[in-house]
Amino acid sequence: MSMKKVWMLLALVAVMVFAVACGEGETDETDxxxxxxxxxxxxxxxxxxxxxxxxxxxxxxxxxVAIDGSSTVFPIMEAISEEYTAEEPDVQAxxxxxxxxxxxEKFIAGETDLSNASREIKDEEAEALEENGIDFFEMPLAxxxxxVVVSQENDFVDHLTVxxxxxxxxxxxxxxxxxxxxxxxxEPIERFAPGTDSGTFDxxxxxxxxxxxxxxxxxxxxxxxxLVTGVQGSQYATAFFGYAYYxxxxxxxxxVPVDNGDGPVEPSEETINDGSYAxxxxxxxxxxxxxxxxxxxxxxxxxxxxxxxxxxxLEVGYxxxxxxxxxxxMEKIEEVxxx
Amino acid sequence: xxxxxxxxxxxxxxxxxxxxxxxxxxxNKIFKGLFIGATGFSILMLLILIIRILTQGLGYLDWDxxxxxxxxxxxxxxxxxxxxxxxxxxGVTAPISFILGVGTAIYLEEYAGKNxxxxxIQMNISNLAGVPSxxxxxxxxxxxxxxxxxxxxxxxxxxxMALLILPIIVVASQEAIRSVPNNLKEASYAxxxxxxxxxxxxxxxxxxxxxxxxxILALSRAIGETAPLIMIGALTYIAFLPEGLLxxxxxxxxxxxxWTSRPQEEFHLVAASGIIILLLMLLIMNSVAVWxxxxxxxxx
Numbered sequence: 055m056s057m058k059k060v061w062m063l064l065a066l067v068a069v070m071v072f073a074v075a076c077g078e079g080e081t082d083e084t085d086x087x088x089x090x091x092x093x094x095x096x097x098x099x100x101x102x103x104x105x106x107x108x109x110x111x112x113x114x115x116x117x118x119v120a121i122d123g124s125s126t127v128f129p130i131m132e133a134i135s136e137e138y139t140a141e142e143p144d145v146q147a148x149x150x151x152x153x154x155x156x157x158x159e160k161f162i163a164g165e166t167d168l169s170n171a172s173r174e175i176k177d178e179e180a181e182a183l184e185e186n187g188i189d190f191f192e193m194p195l196a197x198x199x200x201x202v203v204v205s206q207e208n209d210f211v212d213h214l215t216v217x218x219x220x221x222x223x224x225x226x227x228x229x230x231x232x233x234x235x236x237x238x239x240x241e242p243i244e245r246f247a248p249g250t251d252s253g254t255f256d257x258x259x260x261x262x263x264x265x266x267x268x269x270x271x272x273x274x275x276x277x278x279x280x281l282v283t284g285v286q287g288s289q290y291a292t293a294f295f296g297y298a299y300y301x302x303x304x305x306x307x308x309x310v311p312v313d314n315g316d317g318p319v320e321p322s323e324e325t326i327n328d329g330s331y332a333x334x335x336x337x338x339x340x341x342x343x344x345x346x347x348x349x350x351x352x353x354x355x356x357x358x359x360x361x362x363x364x365x366x367x368l369e370v371g372y373x374x375x376x377x378x379x380x381x382x383x384m385e386k387i388e389e390v391x392x393x
Numbered sequence: 394x395x396x397x398x399x400x401x402x403x404x405x406x407x408x409x410x411x412x413x414x415x416x417x418x419x420x421n422k423i424f425k426g427l428f429i430g431a432t433g434f435s436i437l438m439l440l441i442l443i444i445r446i447l448t449q450g451l452g453y454l455d456w457d458x459x460x461x462x463x464x465x466x467x468x469x470x471x472x473x474x475x476x477x478x479x480x481x482x483x484g485v486t487a488p489i490s491f492i493l494g495v496g497t498a499i500y501l502e503e504y505a506g507k508n509x510x511x512x513x514i515q516m517n518i519s520n521l522a523g524v525p526s527x528x529x530x531x532x533x534x535x536x537x538x539x540x541x542x543x544x545x546x547x548x549x550x551x552x553x554m555a556l557l558i559l560p561i562i563v564v565a566s567q568e569a570i571r572s573v574p575n576n577l578k579e580a581s582y583a584x585x586x587x588x589x590x591x592x593x594x595x596x597x598x599x600x601x602x603x604x605x606x607x608x609i610l611a612l613s614r615a616i617g618e619t620a621p622l623i624m625i626g627a628l629t630y631i632a633f634l635p636e637g638l639l640x641x642x643x644x645x646x647x648x649x650x651x652w653t654s655r656p657q658e659e660f661h662l663v664a665a666s667g668i669i670i671l672l673l674m675l676l677i678m679n680s681v682a683v684w685x686x687x688x689x690x691x692x693x
Contacts, residue, residue, distance in 0.1 A: 122626065125654070132630040133465040139632040148641055149630040150545070151651065152623065160626060163539070277654050279661075302656040370465055371656060 115142050117351040122150035123157025123170030124253050126296060127338050129370035130195060131170060134359050137366070141358070145351045154253040158341075162186060167346035168356070171339045172198070172253030173260075189344040191390065193360070193383050196367030196374055199321035200258065200334040201300035202310040207289040210238050213311040213318035216262065216333065222292065223247075223258075225267040231290065239290075245272035246284040246293035252276065258294060261333045282307065294334075297321055298371025326373040338372065347391040356387055446672070450665030458666055462632045463648060467659030470652070472667050474631045478547070478642035479616060479674070481635045485551025486558070486615055491608055493555065494562030498604075501563070502570040503592050522560035529557040530624025538625050545626035548638040553621050558611040565607025569600040602689040609682035613675055619646040645671045 121131055128151050135147040152160060154171040158179045161169035164186060175192065183190060202219065204211050210231070214222075218234050221227040222243055231238040247268060248254040255274075259265060275281055281293045286306050300309055300321070311318035314332045325331035340359070346352045360383045364374030453467075461471030497518075505511040533553030543549040573596050581591040597604075628643045629651050635642045645667060652664035 122628075125651075128629065128651070129465060129655070132463065135630055135632060136462075136464055146633055146641075148628040148632070148643075150626055151629040152626065165545075165626070278656065279654065282656075296656070299656040302658065366465070 114144075115351040115354055116144045117146070117349060119145065119147040119168065119346075119352050119355045120166040121147065121168045121170065121340075122152050122160050122166045123168075123340070124154040124172040124338070125151045126154075126172035126198065126253055127170035127195065127340065129298075130338070130363060130366050130372065131168075131340075131359075133366040133370055134362055137362060138355060138358050142351070142354065145355065147355055153251055154256070155251065161190070161341060161343070162188070164188060164343075167343050167349075167352050169341045169343075171341060172336070173256045174339070175341060190341050191344060191386055193340050193342055193356075193386070194337045194375055194379060195340055195359070195363040196338050196372040197326045197335050198338055198372050199297040199326035199331050200254065200294050200336060201297050201321050202292065202294050202312060202334070203285055203300055203307045204292045204310055205285050205287075205289050206306060206308050208308060211292075211308075211310055213313055215313040216315075219262050219312070220264070223269055223272070224263055225269045227269065241290045244284070244288050244291035245269055246281040246291060247272045247274050248278060248281065248295055249274045249276040254278075254294075254296060257336045296371075297326065297373070301371055323368070323373050327376070335373075337375075338367075342387075342390075344390050347387070353387070353391045357384070360384055360387065443672075446665050446668050449662050450667075450669045453663045453666040454669055458663070459670065463630050467657060467663050470660070470663050472645065472648055472670060474634060475643050475645045475648035475667075476670065477634045478627075478631075479644045481547045481640075481642060482550055482554060482644055483612060483616060485548055485638065486554040487608070487612055489552065490555040490558050490562055490611065494559050494608070494611075495566050495604055497559075497563045498566030498570055499592055499596075502567055503588060503596065518560050518563050522564060525620075526557055526618055527620045527624060529553055530621030532556065533621060533625045544639065545628070545641050546639045547635050547642045549625055550622055550627055550642065550644075551638075553625055554615045554618065557618065557621060558615050561611040561614065562608055565611065566600070566604045569603025569607065570596055572603065573599040602686045605685045605689075606682045609678055609685070613678050616644075616675060616678070617646055617671070619644070619650055622647060645674075 121135070128149060131149045135149055138145070138147055149170075150157075150160075150166075154173055157166070157169045157171065158175065160166045162179065162182045169190075202214060214234075221234055223245065228234045228243060230240050230242050232240040234243075247258070250268075255268075259268070273284060275284075278295045278299045281295050282299055282303050285291045285293045286303070292310075300307060309320060311320040312331070312334055313319070316330075319325050319331050321331045321334070326335045329335060342356060347356065360380055364380065367374050457469075458471050459476060460473055461469060462474055463472070464470045501511065501515065505514075530553060533549060533556070537543050537549040537552050538545060541549075543552075577595050577599065578591055581595045586594070622644060627647060628641055629647055631641065631643045634640075649664050649667040649671065652660045652667065655661070
């Protein structure tokens, strides 16, 4: 290849890149106007029609639903988007994983319609949203039972109270298992915890640590599988993580029942669902931008999400909410969407 | 008398030398062993990695993996959108980083005077090569995604990646240009050729194998990066393919990372299959680099 050819080729590629970029921009603009017109007509139809009208349009919706946020909620949203795409192939509903906090940042910047979170929105985040004039509402999707586990070789821990958990995890608390309960061996406790960026840690910080520092010897990892491996390999180790990670490793881990004053309760689908596994049952949320519910594809997606979240949650290792809670969600959606 | 003394001295010196010689040979052997050990260790690790990935990943490696979208069922999960996304991303990154990187290298080597300003630029480029990739992600998020409002698009990701590998390309291209023998250039100037004629007809043809090799190695780095792309908001689940430069996208490392962090063992196996595909892509790119080097290489 001569130099001339190389340069010609490069020039060609450059021209093509810019041509496509410009062309894209134009089509995008026309797309935008197109969908606004569509929005108008569909609002009208749903205004004088009823819900059946909307469902009659199945398979005809277009547009995008922008979703981002928690990696804990991701498996549920992935399942929902997968099923939804089968029903409405022309609606694009991709899911990002920026973490609960990272998701809210994008939500505040107005870049997303739904923001997933494995914790409640923080006050400063809610304030920032208000400043930007973004109205939103909270939609619980499922429960996760934070599971406290020890190694299967651990034969002494039968249950732990919330106070004992705090003693184990807080900085300056127990050093050895013996410090927790007198009959337990004088062996140092090894701790494995999810990273401080995760909503899991935030929740633990709220209900167990009560905002005190976590024990500085705790090994933190953003990857929960690392925590699983850590506990599997050591007789005196303990960790906490989402129920799905315990459920998947039941054979090699021992779950510790937690006593919140009413006797020890082991996490299971029933105890998480009826709230008796307290205080470690935590709800998983998505936050919905109210303005986005003016777009028909978002309304349709959110409704689909609410109808299927329970089943999908069970399928990917979480626990469904009660029927009433999903009904409450639906009322809220319909109210905001103006139906 | 003096002669005899001299001989005696020579003799003792020679004895000393042979003692030193055996010592040097021993040292030579020790270091040889050390270097063989170092090479062996890295090859062993590579072998373990490859064997582990192959034993885990071969089970899920089939056409379905490459032709279907991600799914909550490990059996149905595929890497199509990530695979195509990676190719799109490389398609944007490669020409942009090539033009900018090689342009900068030519300017710095052939046009810029040797003054403080050039030295400053040079130092900054070398430093940029060591900046963590997340920082480039932040830069991309601020400038391309928000300021230029390109959104979470292929072009925003491609530009960010281009910036990330730009310093590597500049440095590699400079090395290649510098290795062109000076007498070739001088001959060209002696014939009355201008600076540009010399660059275009003499320097670039001689330096192009080195430049292209550097480019492809830099792209190989970009293909495995996740942090900057997560920063600019590349997606994880996506059930459509990019249609243009403003489409949203995901890439292989993001998809693989997501699978490895799932609780289900099956997803870890799917991740291993994804890694095999990623390694194959890397292998192909590196082979192209080697092929280009051999094809265009000229000896002076």
